[in-house]
Amino acid sequence: MGQIVTNDGQNVSGSPKNDSLNDTLKRANEAFIKEQQNIFKNVWVPVCHESELLNPYDFRTSSIGNDNIIICRAPDGKVNALLNVCPHRGMLIERRPQGSFLEGQASGNPKRITCMFHAWQFDMRGNCVYVAREKEGYQDRFCKDDAGLRRLRCSVGFGGFVWVNMSDQPVALLEEWIGGALSPIMRQISSSPLEVVHYHKEIIQTGYKDEILNGLERNAGLAANLFFPFGHFASHNADEKTVPNGENKFPAPNATKSVKVNLFPGYIFHLSGPTLHVSTITPVSQNQVMVENRGLAPTSDSEQERLARSKHYNSIFGPFRPLKSEGPTPNGKPESNSPELSKHYNEEWVRWMEKHYNENGSLTNRVVAQGQKANPNLESEASGPKVVVVGASHAGIAFADKLRKNNFTGPIAIFDRQVGGPMERPPLSKGFLLGGGEIVESKSLLRQKKWYKTNKVRLKTQSIVHSVDTKQKTITVNNGVVVNYDKLVIASGAKPRELPDTVGVANAFTLRQPSDANAIRQAANNADSVVIIGGGYIGLEVAASLRKKGMVVSVIEAAERILARVASKPLAEHFQKLHEKHGVNIFTGIGVDKINHEDGIFAGVVLSDGNEIKADMLITGIGVFPDSKLAADAGIETQREDGGAILVDEAMQTSVKDVYAIGDVSIRRDQSLAVESVHNAQETASIAAAAITNNALPAIQTPWFWSDQYDTKLQSVGIVPVGESDIYQVARPGKKEGGISFWSYRDENLIAVEVVNDPATYMEARQCLDTKQSPDPKQISNRSYSPIDSGGARS
Amino acid sequence: MTNASAVEIEKKIEKIIYRTALALDDNDWKSWFDLCDDAFFYSITSFSPEINKKMTYFSGNKKELVGLMDMLPKHNTDHSPLHRHTSVYTVEVADEGQSAKAISSVTIYQNMLDGINSHLDSGESRLFVIGKYFDEFKIEDGNPKFLSRETKLDNRRLDKGSHWPL
Ligand SMILES: Cc1cc2nc3c(=O)[nH]c(=O)nc-3n(C[C@H](O)[C@H](O)[C@H](O)COP(=O)(O)OP(=O)(O)OC[C@H]3O[C@@H](n4cnc5c(N)ncnc54)[C@H](O)[C@@H]3O)c2cc1C
Ligand code: FES
Numbered sequence: 001m002g003q004i005v006t007n008d009g010q011n012v013s014g015s016p017k018n019d020s021l022n023d024t025l026k027r028a029n030e031a032f033i034k035e036q037q038n039i040f041k042n043v044w045v046p047v048c049h050e051s052e053l054l055n056p057y058d059f060r061t062s063s064i065g066n067d068n069i070i071i072c073r074a075p076d077g078k079v080n081a082l083l084n085v086c087p088h089r090g091m092l093i094e095r096r097p098q099g100s101f102l103e104g105q106a107s108g109n110p111k112r113i114t115c116m117f118h119a120w121q122f123d124m125r126g127n128c129v130y131v132a133r134e135k136e137g138y139q140d141r142f143c144k145d146d147a148g149l150r151r152l153r154c155s156v157g158f159g160g161f162v163w164v165n166m167s168d169q170p171v172a173l174l175e176e177w178i179g180g181a182l183s184p185i186m187r188q189i190s191s192s193p194l195e196v197v198h199y200h201k202e203i204i205q206t207g208y209k210d211e212i213l214n215g216l217e218r219n220a221g222l223a224a225n226l227f228f229p230f231g232h233f234a235s236h237n238a239d240e241k242t243v244p245n246g247e248n249k250f251p252a253p254n255a256t257k258s259v260k261v262n263l264f265p266g267y268i269f270h271l272s273g274p275t276l277h278v279s280t281i282t283p284v285s286q287n288q289v290m291v292e293n294r295g296l297a298p299t300s301d302s303e304q305e306r307l308a309r310s311k312h313y314n315s316i317f318g319p320f321r322p323l324k325s326e327g328p329t330p331n332g333k334p335e336s337n338s339p340e341l342s343k344h345y346n347e348e349w350v351r352w353m354e355k356h357y358n359e360n361g362s363l364t365n366r367v368v369a370q371g372q373k374a375n376p377n378l379e380s381e382a383s384g385p386k387v388v389v390v391g392a393s394h395a396g397i398a399f400a401d402k403l404r405k406n407n408f409t410g411p412i413a414i415f416d417r418q419v420g421g422p423m424e425r426p427p428l429s430k431g432f433l434l435g436g437g438e439i440v441e442s443k444s445l446l447r448q449k450k451w452y453k454t455n456k457v458r459l460k461t462q463s464i465v466h467s468v469d470t471k472q473k474t475i476t477v478n479n480g481v482v483v484n485y486d487k488l489v490i491a492s493g494a495k496p497r498e499l500p501d502t503v504g505v506a507n508a509f510t511l512r513q514p515s516d517a518n519a520i521r522q523a524a525n526n527a528d529s530v531v532i533i534g535g536g537y538i539g540l541e542v543a544a545s546l547r548k549k550g551m552v553v554s555v556i557e558a559a560e561r562i563l564a565r566v567a568s569k570p571l572a573e574h575f576q577k578l579h580e581k582h583g584v585n586i587f588t589g590i591g592v593d594k595i596n597h598e599d600g601i602f603a604g605v606v607l608s609d610g611n612e613i614k615a616d617m618l619i620t621g622i623g624v625f626p627d628s629k630l631a632a633d634a635g636i637e638t639q640r641e642d643g644g645a646i647l648v649d650e651a652m653q654t655s656v657k658d659v660y661a662i663g664d665v666s667i668r669r670d671q672s673l674a675v676e677s678v679h680n681a682q683e684t685a686s687i688a689a690a691a692i693t694n695n696a697l698p699a700i701q702t703p704w705f706w707s708d709q710y711d712t713k714l715q716s717v718g719i720v721p722v723g724e725s726d727i728y729q730v731a732r733p734g735k736k737e738g739g740i741s742f743w744s745y746r747d748e749n750l751i752a753v754e755v756v757n758d759p760a761t762y763m764e765a766r767q768c769l770d771t772k773q774s775p776d777p778k779q780i781s782n783r784s785y786s787p788i789d790s791g792g793a794r795s
Numbered sequence: 796m797t798n799a800s801a802v803e804i805e806k807k808i809e810k811i812i813y814r815t816a817l818a819l820d821d822n823d824w825k826s827w828f829d830l831c832d833d834a835f836f837y838s839i840t841s842f843s844p845e846i847n848k849k850m851t852y853f854s855g856n857k858k859e860l861v862g863l864m865d866m867l868p869k870h871n872t873d874h875s876p877l878h879r880h881t882s883v884y885t886v887e888v889a890d891e892g893q894s895a896k897a898i899s900s901v902t903i904y905q906n907m908l909d910g911i912n913s914h915l916d917s918g919e920s921r922l923f924v925i926g927k928y929f930d931e932f933k934i935e936d937g938n939p940k941f942l943s944r945e946t947k948l949d950n951r952r953l954d955k956g957s958h959w960p961l
Contacts, residue, residue: 052846060845097845199846202954205911294846310851319953320839320853322866 031353032286036065039265039352042170042478044177046161046267046280047071049294050079051195053162057102057111057124061094063282064166069152070094071162072101072113074124081154081164082126086115087147093122113149126151158182159189159269159276159296169463169481172230181232184259185271189296191249194276197306198295200319208281208289209349212266216341225341231264231348233341250276250298253308262341264348275313293317385410385486387692388475390465390630392416394425394681395663396491397446402689404455410486412456415463415477418513422446422459426678428517429541430708434548435521468634470656487658487692490631490646491685494624494664494676499533501595507602508595508618511538520619524549527616531605533592535562537707539621540575543584544709554585554613556605561588565623568720568729570742571754578712624676626665639667645674651691652684660688673719677705702769712738715762718752718769720744727751730780734758741765743780750774764788800937805886808897808932808939815941816879816901819960824864827960831857831941832933839961841926841948852948860960875908877923877961884927888934895932895939901925901946903961924950924961 047062048071059072061084070084070093086093093115101111101124108114112121112129121130126149153165155174159182163174170177182189204211226234236259251257253274260270266281266289276296283289295313297306315321387403389396392414400412416422427444452459460477467476474484496510507527509520520542524530530546532539535557547553557564562579563572579586587607594606595618604614626645632638637647637655645667652660652668662684664676679701686698707714721727729742739758743765744751750773753765764787768775775787811830818826828835838854855863880902888895905923910916926948932939946961 098847196846197848198850198852199843199848199951200841200850200852201952203952204954311854314851314853318852322863 028286032283034353035283039349040065040283041166042352043265044163044165044170044174046278047081047164048162049194049196049296050156050160050162051299052098053079055100055102058100059094060098061096064164067166068092069164070113071154071164072124079154079156079162080125081152081162083150083152085149086117086120087128087149088115088118088120091115091117120147122149158186160194161278167462167478169460169478171481177230178263179228179230179232181228181234181261181263182269184226184234184236185261185269187248188250188271189276192298192300194250194296195299196294197297197310198313198318199293201290201292202319203284203288203290205288207287208266208283211281211289211291212262212345213342215268227344231345232262233344234259234261235341236260253305262345264345272316273312274309277313277317386484387412387487387489388483388485389414389489389491390475391491391493391663392418392422392459392461393491393493393663394446394678395493395685396489397422398682399489399491399662399685399689400455400457402686403692404457406689406693406695408689408693411458413458413460413483415460415465415475417462417464419462419515421449423514425512428514429511429538430545432517433521433524433542433545465630468630468659470634470636470659473658487660489688490654490659490661490665491663492627492630492665495627496620496624497622499592499595499620499622502618502620504600505595505597505602505618506600507616508620510620511542512624523617524551528552529615530554530617530619531556531613531615532619532621533605534621534623535559535564535586535588536566536621536623537563539619540579541707541709542619542621543579544582547582547584548710552615554587554615555579556590556592556607557586557588558591559588562586565722566720567716568722568742568744568754570729570731571714571756574740574756575709578710582710624664626674628665631661651697652688653691660691662688675703675719677703679704702766704766712757714754714756715759716752716754717762717766718744720752720754730777732761732780733783735760743777745774745777748774748777800892801888804888804892804895804934804937804939807937808886808895809883811939811941812881812883812897812899812928812930816881820876820878828857828861833857835941836943837960839946839948841951843951845951873909875905875910878904878906880904881928892937893934894942895934897928897930897932899928899930901928901961924948924953926950
């Protein structure tokens with residue numbers, strides 16, 4: 001490693017001084033990422049002008065933060081904004097800055113947006129209209145109706161600009177967001193159709209904030225300042241102290257008034273004499289910003305008028321304008337001639353960065369009021385109490401489904417932080433990982449798009465619920481959007497445990513969400529070997545999937561055997577043999593002492609016996625913990641003060657009235673062991689739905705579970721109390737070759753049954769446990785003995 | 796007009812274009828203006844595929860240009876010198892040898908002097924802009940003078956510190 005030596009010859013490599021430089025850079029980078037996340041993904045951005053896509057099928061591409069977007073004009077003239085990313089494999093679709101889809105392209109049909117990679121086609125609203133080899137490749141598992149481009153919030157207005165907000169739930173509607181800020185120039189810029197006549201961009205070697213604050217210097221001569229909510233402000237050179245209310249026509253070619261409106265965080269509308277100059281920022285890095293400059297004029301201009309405006313525009317805003325000698329500012333820092341403007345801007349910036357969006361209450365109220373306006377469906381189409389669900393996975397979706405099946409007519413809104421339609425989790429460790437070929441994720445959707453519409457369930461993805469106020473009965477989502485509820489259902493599930501040494505290491509993964517599975521799948525396509533820490537179901541399923549891909553797979557389990565917490569010993573031995581037969585290296589009773597990485601990329605592990613296993617990627621599958629922080633922070637009782645599952649009664653109600661918890665995040669007070677399974681998610685969902693609709697609570701079924709590894713299907717019913725010495729298993733041969741089941745007993749009482757490749761026996765076992773029958777343990781190993789109605793009742 | 800004189804005029808036009816490049820490289824505005832007719836008109840234009848329009852970035856007649864050049868020292872411009880590489884592609888003499896048009900390619904490099912941090916940047920050469928000159932000439936007594944020059948740029952990204960004439 002290189003050394004850093006100061007002028008006076010001291011080596012400061014690794015000294016606190018040197019660390020602090022790294023820290024500063026790291027902090028700057030973190031702040032940049034946070035700005036992208038907190039600010040740019042949530043504000044309204046004027047991405048282009050409607051004159052840049054004049055005709056049906058015209059398009060314009062742009063980017064907000066690191067998202068590529070495409071704006072197109074539909075045949076009905078409406079302008080739509082879409083994510084310019086193909087839902088098939090996430091490739092960028094359209095690369096030209098501007099153009100038309102009217103005529104066919106080399107790689108695309110007329111009137112279609114075509115992805116050049118595998119020729120999926122979309123219409124101007126983003127609907128997927130053609131999937132290559134849809135029927136042959138996907139049979140019924142996938143339908144193009146489910147695979148549109150992501151539609152973004154988009155409005156055209158305020159002088160014909162196209163405004164896009166990346167958030168599905170902006171803190172304010174466009175009109176609210178701009179408020180009165182553009183009113184000083186509104187009459188002029190809306191009086192006649194405008195067109196962009198000038199465009200140039202520049203990359204400036206400074207952060208966007210400094211660029212904007214520096215620009216306030218150039219407000220010299222604009223005497224009066226006006227302040228607006230959301231950090232916007234305007235400056236002008238008119239005599240009036242109030243908002244100048246210009247004439248109801250675009251300024252004449254000899255006009256001299258100047259009004260400059262700064263919209264937060266850096267979109268400037270400057271009506272300067274006879275021209276409208278609009279500059280927009282796109283941050284590139286913490287010290288680089290791209291500024292796009294547009295000059296606009298009325299479409300009705302004569303050649304003479306256009307020339308006069310153009311001369312004026314170029315002398316002030318053009319790339320070859322003479323730069324006035326303004327003299328340096330003392331110490332080179334941006335110093336505004338209007339400190340109040342910088343203050344107003346900075347205060348807004350801090351609000352977004354710290355998410356104090358409901359600081360003084362006023363904004364929160366505004367947002368609530370506007371939120372209700374923005375979602376009329378919620379209020380008008382349905383009547384009854386309003387149910388809000390946190391978490392759109394197995395539990396949350398099953399709950400909404402049951403609620404509707406119980407004839408609940410009130411509004412239902414489900415919030416989830418995930419991107420895209422909610423997906424089943426079980427396939428993520430199984431078939432999904434083998435994908436990358438023809439398997440399309442959409443077959444694993446928990447519900448197809450139509451279901452939400454038919455059942456009037458409002459799904460809000462990419463929406464993080466930050467807090468719950470159980471007194472006000474509200475939740476706060478993303479940047480301060482406040483939503484009220486009558487009944488709240490927390491279905492926030494569980495999070496995978498991580499090994500601290502793996503945090504931040506590239507090619508080291510855990511698996512819980514679709515995005516994790518996608519990342520693993522992609523890494524596996526470029527890897528030959530994998531270490532899996534944890535020999536539970538998820539670890540073993542992943543081992544089977546990656547082995548099928550031909551990778552060298554090593555599973556490390558600290559306990560004496562695999563499946564130590566969840567399955568009987570004979571079943572675990574069965575699976576150990578199965579994996580060994582397929583060539584998986586299983587290490588049991590051994591820990592991991594060290595995670596090795598090279599340049600931050602996972603390289604291997606050192607076991608507690610000193611042996612090293614080198615591999616290209618790592619997957620940690622060592623269990624989960626309930627994601628109950630939201631509830632704990634709201635004062636809802638959890639197993640321990642510092643977390644654990646949310647405690648619920650037999651109706652799934654938490655310690656707070658009208659707040660329920662279901663699925664992996666919950667545990668009944670009378671239960672000692674949390675069950676993390678799809679069945680538990682569905683059952684707890686049914687109970688809560690019944691309780692909320694005042695129906696009788698459904699009977700609790702015996703828990704069941706399944707796992708697929710290679711071509712072996714495990715189905716288990718009942719819970720095997722693995723740590724208890726008085727439990728024993730009897731093996732029963734299967735009806736077909738390769739089938740076997742393990743019946744767990746305490747004395748003569750049947751407790752649980754684990755069935756391998758024998759669905760008929762599984763059905764019998766389930767019936768026994770549901771009807772509290774205990775077939776004779778001495779005879780169960782005999783294939784000709786029927787376990788059903790054999791006379792043994794459980795005590 | 797004889798063929799020989801047309802060839803002669805073409806040669807003269809090539810020469811005047813190259814002499815202009817040298818004068819501009821040296822910021823010798825006077826020598827440049829001396830090669831221009833009083834009715835000379837200069838513009839920098841570009842076609843933007845982004846907005847699908849032809850744009851004018853700069854324009855002025857001789858009088859305005861002279862005025863602007865006089866102001867130059869008072870302006871806070873980038874001091875990095877520009878160097879042009881020009882190739883004359885076509886010269887078309889018309890009107891019985893009274894006028895001509897020429898198209899030349901132009902590539903302009905910027906030899907850094909100021910930069911963001913002159914300590915690091917000065918001395919480096921960067922590609923500044925690319926484009927073509929579309930020139931029109933008035934020919935009197937066999938001697939061409941510039942009537943107009945349109946510098947058609949391909950660049951639409953022009954970072955801070957851009958300056959002219961190009
Ligand atoms: C890879 C894998 C394979 C599995 N295989 C099987 C199997 O074969 N059989 C079986 O029975 N079970 C299996 N399971 C377990 C099963 O999937 C879980 O028990 C089930 O998903 C639990 O559902 P849930 O809705 O309670 O929680 P989760 O599935 O964890 O979902 C919780 C949701 O809440 C969201 N959320 C949390 N907090 C917030 C917040 N503050 N704001 C917004 N959203 C929030 C999360 O984004 C998440 O989408 C598997 C699990 C995994 C991960
Ligand atoms: S990535 Fe677009 S069609 Fe495959």
